[in-house]
Amino acid sequence: MATFFGEVLSVFSRAVEDEDGEELVEDEEDEQIRRELEEKREVHLHWNSEVSESLQSGNKLQCSDFILAVGHNAASFLSVYVLTSSSWETVGHVSVWNERTKASTGQSSKESACVFHRNKDDPSVLICQVFCYIADDQLFQWTEKVFACLQHRGLNVTVLSDCSVTDYMTADHLCTSSAPFLRSLHTGVFSGRTACPSLEQPNIITGLSASVLNHCQVYRIAAVVYQCYSDVNGPDSVSMETFKPALAKLGKSIQLDSSPSTDVLRKSVQTTDIKSNLYI
Amino acid sequence: MSRGSNAGFDRHITIFSPEGRLYQVEYAFKAISQNGVTSVGVCGKDSVAVVTQKKIPEKLLDSSTVTNMFKLTPRIGCVMTGHSADSRSQVHRARVEAGEWKYKFGYDITADVLCRRLADISQVYTQNAEMRPLGCCMIMVSVDPQQVPVLYKCDPAGYYCGFRAIAVGAKQTEANNYLEKKLKKKPDLTEDRTVQVKSTIWHCQQMSLSSITVKKTTTIVLNGPWSNSTPSQSSGLKDKVKGLLLEEWVVAVALGKELWVLFYTAF
Numbered sequence: 001m002a003t004f005f006g007e008v009l010s011v012f013s014r015a016v017e018d019e020d021g022e023e024l025v026e027d028e029e030d031e032q033i034r035r036e037l038e039e040k041r042e043v044h045l046h047w048n049s050e051v052s053e054s055l056q057s058g059n060k061l062q063c064s065d066f067i068l069a070v071g072h073n074a075a076s077f078l079s080v081y082v083l084t085s086s087s088w089e090t091v092g093h094v095s096v097w098n099e100r101t102k103a104s105t106g107q108s109s110k111e112s113a114c115v116f117h118r119n120k121d122d123p124s125v126l127i128c129q130v131f132c133y134i135a136d137d138q139l140f141q142w143t144e145k146v147f148a149c150l151q152h153r154g155l156n157v158t159v160l161s162d163c164s165v166t167d168y169m170t171a172d173h174l175c176t177s178s179a180p181f182l183r184s185l186h187t188g189v190f191s192g193r194t195a196c197p198s199l200e201q202p203n204i205i206t207g208l209s210a211s212v213l214n215h216c217q218v219y220r221i222a223a224v225v226y227q228c229y230s231d232v233n234g235p236d237s238v239s240m241e242t243f244k245p246a247l248a249k250l251g252k253s254i255q256l257d258s259s260p261s262t263d264v265l266r267k268s269v270q271t272t273d274i275k276s277n278l279y280i
Numbered sequence: 281m282s283r284g285s286n287a288g289f290d291r292h293i294t295i296f297s298p299e300g301r302l303y304q305v306e307y308a309f310k311a312i313s314q315n316g317v318t319s320v321g322v323c324g325k326d327s328v329a330v331v332t333q334k335k336i337p338e339k340l341l342d343s344s345t346v347t348n349m350f351k352l353t354p355r356i357g358c359v360m361t362g363h364s365a366d367s368r369s370q371v372h373r374a375r376v377e378a379g380e381w382k383y384k385f386g387y388d389i390t391a392d393v394l395c396r397r398l399a400d401i402s403q404v405y406t407q408n409a410e411m412r413p414l415g416c417c418m419i420m421v422s423v424d425p426q427q428v429p430v431l432y433k434c435d436p437a438g439y440y441c442g443f444r445a446i447a448v449g450a451k452q453t454e455a456n457n458y459l460e461k462k463l464k465k466k467p468d469l470t471e472d473r474t475v476q477v478k479s480t481i482w483h484c485q486q487m488s489l490s491s492i493t494v495k496k497t498t499t500i501v502l503n504g505p506w507s508n509s510t511p512s513q514s515s516g517l518k519d520k521v522k523g524l525l526l527e528e529w530v531v532a533v534a535l536g537k538e539l540w541v542l543f544y545t546a547f
Contacts (some may be wrong), residue, residue, distance in 0.1 A: 033461045099457040278305055278437040 040097050043141040045149065047092035047116075060151040064124040065250060070208045071162030073228060075129035076268035077240040078160075080260045082127065082247070083117060091126075092116040096142065098135040125254065126150070130208060139211040147215055157216055157223035158250070160243050161209040165229040169203050179231040180239040182246065186224035187217040194224055195245040235269040293409040304413060305406050308436035311415030312362035317348075318449035319361045321419045322459070323431035328421045330359045330431075333449075353378045355422050356391050361449045362416030370414055374398055391422035395432040395440045403438030413437075417448045 047055065055061070069075040082088070094114040101113065113132035119125045134142055165179040182196035185205055199205065205213065209225045216223035226246040230239035247254050291303045319332035336343050348360045350371045358374070360367030377397050381389040398418065405413045413436040420432040433448065434440040445463055447455030 029462070029465055033458065033465075036461070037458070099453040277435065277439050278302065278309070280439060 041135070041138060043138050043145055044095045045092065045145050046095065047149075048090070051091050055149055061126065061149050062124055063126045063150050064154055065156050065158070065254075066126050066128070066150060067158045067160070067247070067250070067254070068128045068130065068208075068212060069160045070130045071160075072131060072235045073162040073230060073239045074160035074243060075131050076235055077243045078127060078129055080240060080264050080268055081244070081257045082254055084257050084261065084264060085255065087120050088117045088127070089120055090115055091118045094142065094146070096132060096134055096138055098133065098138060100133045100135070119254075125250075134208050139208055142208065143211045143215045147212075147219070152219055152221055155221050157212065157221055158246065159209045159212055159223065159225040160246060161205070161207070161225060161227050162239070163227050163229050164233060165231045167203075168229045170200065180228050180236075180242045182226050182228050182242055184224055184226050184246075185213060187213060187220075187222060189220050190222040190224050192222075192224075192249065194226075195248060196226065199227065237265055237269055240268075294406050294413070295409070302406060305437050308413040308415050312417050312436070312448065313450040313452075314362070314415070316450045317361055318447060318451040318455055319348075319359050319419055320445075320447045320455055320459070321359070321421060321431045321433075321443065322445040323421075323429055323443065325428065328423065328429040328431050330357075330419055330421055332359045332361065352394065352420070353382075353388050355388060355424055356394060356420060357422070358418050358420045360416050360418055363414070364416075366414040367416040367418075370398065370416060370418060373401065374418075390424060390427070391420050391430050391432055392442070395420050395434050399434050399438045399440035401438075402434065402436055405436070406438060419446060419448060 051061065067078070069078045093112075093116065096114060114130045115128070117127040117129075128146070183199040183203070184194040184196050185199050186194060204210075205225055205227055209227065213223055213225050215221075226243065228239055228242050230236060230242075232239065244256060247256060291297075294302055294304045297303060315335060317333045317335060319330060321328065321330040330349070332348055334343070334346060334348070336346065348364065348367060349357065350360065351357050352371065352374045356378070358371065360371065374394060374397075378389045378394055381393070395418075402414065405411045415436065417436065418434045420434065421430070422432075423429045431443050431446065432440055433443055433446050435448075445459040447459060
């Protein structure tokens with residue numbers, strides 16, 4: 001099937017004979033497993049005491065800039081270039097479990113998979129790093145719960161995310177030789193200029209970035225997503241550097257470390273677990 | 281395109297990268313999940329069952345000619361997940377190996393030996409520069425009069441192992457997780473329980489927003505008496521299964537002392 005944009009999708013016939021089949025009668029054991037898994041897959045937000053007190057008394061987090069980094073390169077970019085200075089404190093984390101979140105050598109505990117940081121000098125800037133994979137059924141929960149804690153007025157959201165250049169569709173095949181590169185998408189109320197060209201059709205953004213962008217568009221929050229298309233699968237320092245122009249606009253509130261320490265860089269590009277039994 | 285610590289050529293052929301990885305073989309694993317199909321196999325104490333999905337990409341296609349379940353010997357069957365052309369090549373090779381064994385030694389090859397042979401062949405593809413690894417994974421099932429039913433998986437890396445239950449394909453992580461929980465509770469599966477592999481598939485459908493939409497699922501209940509059925513009763517079995525079976529599933533069941541491969545296709 002060819003879509004409006006000219007891409008060819010393989011779709012599967014849903015021609016079914018609608019017989020009067022029985023509904024699945026699950027036995028108790030299956031139900032119990034399903035319930036346990038559903039409970040485990042719930043997304044939970046944990047804030048530090050100061051923030052949770054303020055939230056409980058009904059005040060949302062006063063935030064003018066929310067920066068979300070989805071994916072290893074984006075999140076490590078923030079770790080290496082922004083969070084090395086001492087003016088950032090951890091204010092909370094999200095615990096999210098799905099079948100793909102196995103404890104890898106990089107992350108020692110669940111807390112480090114999805115963390116919130118706030119600038120002590122300028123508490124209106126909030127950073128969130130998401131290292132872990134968030135499953136399709138958890139995206140909505142994550143977005144709703146996080147944005148329920150932030151006040152929407154005057155909020156600017158910047159999302160940094162990774163993608164593989166093999167997913168990038170373009171008529172000009174030579175442009176992929178310039179990988180890694182940035183592309184952006186923003187909501188209707190976003191008024192600034194983006195640091196890179198807009199994402200061309202028929203490419204789309206998926207996952208947590210899409211969920212957040214969607215939420216912001218619906219609730220009329222100014223948001224922009226910067227997607228980095230990288231030719232290397234896995235953490236890579238050159239791809240991380242590509243994000244620099246995205247945060248340059250926020251220069252007042254976010255100081256980018258011009259010469260990151262090699263130790264931090266090395267730790268962040270350590271190979272994550274390889275999902276196959278090839279090396280058993 | 282070559283950045284990082286390699287000169288790029290190790291991504292094109294199977295030689296080691298500086299970190300000791302074989303990129304081509306890793307990519308072969310990704311190729312298995314490309315078409316979005318998941319297969320699940322469960323082994324009990326007296327039977328073994330595998331279930332897979334069937335994708336019918338066009339309405340004009342004659343679905344009875346499409347299958348990814350194959351019989352290798354009278355006692356060994358398999359389900360292939362991944363590239364269908366590579367799958368057929370591997371099945372053909374398996375049949376040739378089984379035939380040669382029978383010719384040389386005068387008795388049927390057993391599943392573990394056949395699986396090891398295929399795994400050895402897959403390993404060669406991870407070394408030879410001229411042959412790429414196959415983008416498919418085989419789940420092999422067998423019952424033998426002298427042995428218990430077995431379930432083996434053989435993957436492009438040349439790794440093979442026997443399993444009590446295994447899932448391969450796009451949703452394998454979720455399915456394996458579910459199977460682990462299921463087997464923890466009931467470690468010894470009898471015949472009717474092995475076919476509760478359907479609950480795993482149903483669970484995967486609920487969990488994921490996969491590209492196939494399956495409207496309903498049914499319980500496949502196979503009770504004890506059929507394990508001793510003669511072939512003349514097989515048509516009755518087929519009818520019973522037909523009444524219960526979900527569209528798009530193809531089920532193969534190894535029952536009792538003989539391997540019956542029921543190629544039930546629902547369209």
